[in-house]
Structure formats: structure tokens, C-alpha cells
Amino acid sequence: MANLFSWERLWNIIPQLSPYLLITFQIVIIGLLFGTLLGILVAILLLNKIPILHQLLSVYISFMRGTSMLIQMMVIYYGLPLLLNNFGIDINGLDKLVFVEITFILNYGAFLGEEFRAAILAVPKEQTEAGYSIGLTWSQTFFRIILPQALLTALPAYGAEAVSCFHLTSIAFTLGVVDFLGRANTLGSASGHLLETYLYVAFVYIVISMLLRLGFYLLEKKFSFGREGVNN
Amino acid sequence: MIEIKNVKKSFGKHEVLKDVSLKVDTGDVVVILGPSGSGKTTLLRCINFLERADEGTLTIEDQTADLHTASSKEKLQIRKRTAFVFQNYGLFQNKTAIQNITEGLITARKIPKAEAIAKAEEVLDWVGMSDKRDYYPSKLSGGQQQRIGIARAVALDPDVILFDEPTSALDPELVGEILGVIKKVAKKGITMIVVTHEMSFAQEVASKVVFMDGGVVVESGTPRDVFYYPKEERTKKFLERIIPQDQYFI
Numbered sequence: 001m002a003n004l005f006s007w008e009r010l011w012n013i014i015p016q017l018s019p020y021l022l023i024t025f026q027i028v029i030i031g032l033l034f035g036t037l038l039g040i041l042v043a044i045l046l047l048n049k050i051p052i053l054h055q056l057l058s059v060y061i062s063f064m065r066g067t068s069m070l071i072q073m074m075v076i077y078y079g080l081p082l083l084l085n086n087f088g089i090d091i092n093g094l095d096k097l098v099f100v101e102i103t104f105i106l107n108y109g110a111f112l113g114e115e116f117r118a119a120i121l122a123v124p125k126e127q128t129e130a131g132y133s134i135g136l137t138w139s140q141t142f143f144r145i146i147l148p149q150a151l152l153t154a155l156p157a158y159g160a161e162a163v164s165c166f167h168l169t170s171i172a173f174t175l176g177v178v179d180f181l182g183r184a185n186t187l188g189s190a191s192g193h194l195l196e197t198y199l200y201v202a203f204v205y206i207v208i209s210m211l212l213r214l215g216f217y218l219l220e221k222k223f224s225f226g227r228e229g230v231n232n
Numbered sequence: 233m234i235e236i237k238n239v240k241k242s243f244g245k246h247e248v249l250k251d252v253s254l255k256v257d258t259g260d261v262v263v264i265l266g267p268s269g270s271g272k273t274t275l276l277r278c279i280n281f282l283e284r285a286d287e288g289t290l291t292i293e294d295q296t297a298d299l300h301t302a303s304s305k306e307k308l309q310i311r312k313r314t315a316f317v318f319q320n321y322g323l324f325q326n327k328t329a330i331q332n333i334t335e336g337l338i339t340a341r342k343i344p345k346a347e348a349i350a351k352a353e354e355v356l357d358w359v360g361m362s363d364k365r366d367y368y369p370s371k372l373s374g375g376q377q378q379r380i381g382i383a384r385a386v387a388l389d390p391d392v393i394l395f396d397e398p399t400s401a402l403d404p405e406l407v408g409e410i411l412g413v414i415k416k417v418a419k420k421g422i423t424m425i426v427v428t429h430e431m432s433f434a435q436e437v438a439s440k441v442v443f444m445d446g447g448v449v450v451e452s453g454t455p456r457d458v459f460y461y462p463k464e465e466r467t468k469k470f471l472e473r474i475i476p477q478d479q480y481f482i
């Protein structure tokens with residue numbers, strides 16, 4: 001029994017593993033931040049049904065939803081330099097982490113774009129008309145009236161996406177980018193102390209997901225516009 | 233002066249407005265009556281470009297716009313000269329009572345924030361809603377929401393306010409007080425076009441009553457003319473249905 005688990009080994013693992021959390025955070029934060037902006041753009045473009053662009057977006061979204069993130073990352077890692085090469089842009093020296101981040105941004109842009117599109121459609125059209133009636137332009141109405149209401153509707157689904165994002169970052173390992181989970185895998189198998197390693201990993205993920213849930217709960221409360229339990 | 237000329241509008245094959253013209257003098261209150269589906273809402277929406285008419289022109293004081301071909305700039309200019317009070321209030325759900333009023337002042341009309349807030353507070357007080365200043369619409373009753381809706385329109389200081397059945401979504405016991413607020417707006421001398429079924433309101437406040445049916449103006453005149461001496465058979469039939477007989481000849 002004593003061989004299977006020891007507190008001392010657990011303490012030793014913490015400093016070896018923890019720095020890699022930064023990589024994980026970097027992927028998640030950049031992925032979600034720019035993924036959100038891309039998602040809003042995708043939602044606007046989807047709703048405006050611009051010919052050709054609309055078909056291209058459909059292909060993009062089908063690809064992002066229909067394939068695993070690992071495949072997407074491979075396509076981007078090997079495909080993007082070739083594509084950009086055609087335009088005379090050389091990105092071969094780029095840090096691999098950038099490709100991971102691009103993958104996350106594009107993936108979340110597609111998922112959140114669909115999410116936001118539905119949430120925007122759920123805002124009653126009278127809200128838009130009321131905006132026009134007081135002399136607001138389309139963009140003023142959209143960004144000041146419609147989008148805040150849509151984001152509130154999308155918030156719970158959004159929280160779930162954020163939590164799942166943390167679990168997906170380990171795919172970066174395939175490109176040789178070592179994040180928290182990736183480091184845990186190597187450390188665990190190299191030392192043979194799998195139990196301590198994964199106990200610590202589990203603990204960190206539980207804390208993160210609880211903090212995220214708390215964060216989104218507070219966010220929802222703050223921006224509920226007086227409605228209680230809108231999303232419950 | 234507001235003048236609407238030869239407005240036509242179809243939805244697919246359904247001709248909803250068939251050549252409607254209407255003139256409203258400054259400070260006048262025009263009440264539009266008519267059975268449901270006669271095109272009253274569509275007419276107001278065309279004036280505010282919430283609906284694009286197939287034909288017709290709109291003149292507000294010195295500005296004339298083609299209701300079919302107006303550019304987005306003209307559209308915006310006209311919208312800044314008009315205000316709309318909706319049947320279902322149409323308050324911005326993500327804005328408090330006062331923000332609902334300041335939004336059009338600050339964002340659309342570029343009035344300095346402090347000035348806009350002062351103006352909004354004054355109008356809030358005027359509709360008796362000062363104590364609900366920082367409430368979100370979801371926390372207000374229908375009557376309270378409509379007071380804010382009216383305050384929002386009045387604060388914009390438009391050339392005309394368009395009211396589309398402003399009391400028909402309210403509980404019956406609240407109708408009277410909201411009509412009272414609308415009467416106050418009329419007393420301010422603001423030009424108004426009001427679609428309503430409230431006959432006593434029309435009688436008391438309207439400078440002109442317009443009866444619409446089937447997408448045309450059937451008859452118009454003073455409340456007295458239209459209510460007591462209707463010329464058209466269709467007007468008589470409508471009034472018989474809507475005014476209780478014992479009130480008819482008072």
C-alpha cells in the first residue's frame with residue numbers, strides 16, 4: 001500500500017507539473033477570447049446570408065463540428081503553411097503553440113458562432129425595431145441592444161464550452177507542445193507514480209472547473225438585467 | 233406638418249395599403265380607427281421605415297422622403313424626427329428605465345451624457361416614474377413599462393409620435409391611467425398619430441378621426457362628424473359594433 005501512494009511524492013510532483021499550467025491557460029484564454037470574437041463575427045455573417053460567403057461558412061462549420069480537434073490541428077499545422085506559401089508568406093519558423101492556438105480559435109469560432117446565432121435569433125424582433133425607432137443604426141442596435149441580450153442567453157452553454165476547453169488542450173502534445181496534461185502523462189509514465197500525478201491533475205481540474213462555474217454564475221447574475229434565473 | 237401621400241404596400245399578393253394619404257397639422261392629434269387587419273399598424277410602420285412601402289411619400293415639415301426609395305441616410309433622418317410607442321412597449325430589456333430613455337438621446341442624437349440624463353429624469357418625473365429610474369423592464373408592470381415607452385418617445389422631442397394601440401396589451405384597470413398620460417402628451421402640443429379603439433379618448437383628444445378599412449381611408453373628419461354623423465355605411469357598421477348603443481347618441 002505504502003508503495004502505491006505517498007504524500008511526499010505528491011509534493012514533489014507539484015512543482016514539476018505546475019509551470020505547465022501556464023501553457024494550458026495560454027491556449028484556453030487566447031482560444032476563448034479570439035474564438036468569442038470570431039464567433040460573433042461568424043454569427044453576424046451567418047445571419048446576413050451573404051451569397052458564397054454563406055456556403056463557405058457552412059463548409060467551415062461542418063468541418064469544425066464534424067471532425068475531431070486533433071484532425072483539425074493536423075490540417076492546420078500541415079495545411080496552413082502550404083496555403084500561405086501560395087501567397088508568398090512563409091510561416092515555417094512559427095512556434096508550434098501558435099498552430100495550437102489557431103486551431104482552438106477556429107474551432108471555438110465555429111461552435112460559438114452557431115451558439116451565438118441561435119441566441120441572437122432568440123431575441124424578439126421588437127427589440128431591433130425599438131432600436132430603429134429611436135434612430136439607432138443597424139450596428140448601434142446590434143451591439144448595444146441585441147448582442148448583450150444574446151450573450152446572456154448563450155452564457156450557460158458558453159460556460160460549458162469553457163470547461164471543456166481545458167480538457168482539450170492536451171492535444172497540443174501531438175505537435176510536441178507540452179501543456180499541463182501532456183506533462184502529467186510523461187511525468188507519470190517516466191516515474192511510474194501515476195496515482196499521485198493524476199490525483200494532482202484531477203484536483204487542479206476540479207478547482208478550475210469550480211472557479212469557472214462560480215465565475216459564470218456571478219457573470220450571469222450581474223448581467224441578468226433584473227430577470228432572475230433566466231437561464232435556469 | 234406631416235403629410236403622407238399615396239402610400240401603397242403589399243405583402244406578397246395581399247394588398248394591405250391601397251393608396252393611403254393623410255395630412256396632420258403641427259400640434260394635431262389624429263386618431264386612426266378601423267377593424268383589425270385594416271392596415272393601421274402597417275401604415276405607422278411605413279412612416280417610421282420599419283416597413284418599406286411600395287409607393288408613397290412622406291413630408292415632415294421641410295423634408296420630403298420617398299417611402300419606397302429613401303436612402304439609409306434619409307431613413308435615419310426621418311426616424312430621428314419620429315418616435316414610436318409600441319403595443320407591447322418595446323423597452324430594451326438590457327437597459328434600465330432611465331437608460332431606455334437616454335439611449336436615443338446619447339447614441340442616436342449625440343447629446344452630452346449629463347444633459348441626456350437630466351432630460352430623462354425630467355421626463356421620468358413627468359410620467360410619474362422617478363422611483364423606478366433604475367429598474368429593468370422585467371421588474372415593471374405593463375402600465376409602468378408603457379409609461380417608460382411614452383417617456384422615451386417624448387424625451388426625443390420628435391416632430392411626431394406614432395402610437396400603435398398603446399393600451400391594448402394592458403389590463404383593463406390600467407388603461408385609464410395610461411390614456412391619461414397620453415392626454416398629457418397631447419396637451420404639450422406634440423403632433424401625434426394614435427391608433428386606438430378607445431372611443432372616449434378619441435372624442436376627447438382627437439383633432440381628427442380617420443376610419444380605415446381594407447387598406448383605404450374610408451372616412452375622416454372631426455370626432456363629432458365621424459362618430460355622430462358618419463357618411464359611409466362601413467363606418468356606421470363599425471361604430472355600431474364598437475360603441476355600446478346606449479352611448480351612441482349621448
Ligand SMILES: Nc1ncnc2c1ncn2[C@@H]1O[C@H](COP(=O)(O)OP(=O)(O)O)[C@@H](O)[C@H]1O
Pocket residue numbers: 243246248266267268269270271272273274275
Ligand atoms: N410582415 C407581414 N407579412 C405578411 N402579412 C402582413 C405582415 N404584416 C401585416 N400583414 C398583414 O397585413 C394586414 C394588415 O395588418 P395590420 O397593418 O397589422 O392591420 P391592423 O393594425 O389594422 O390590425 C393583415 O392582414 C396582416 O395579416
Ligand SMILES: [Mg+2]
Pocket residue numbers: 272273274396397
Ligand atoms: Mg395593429
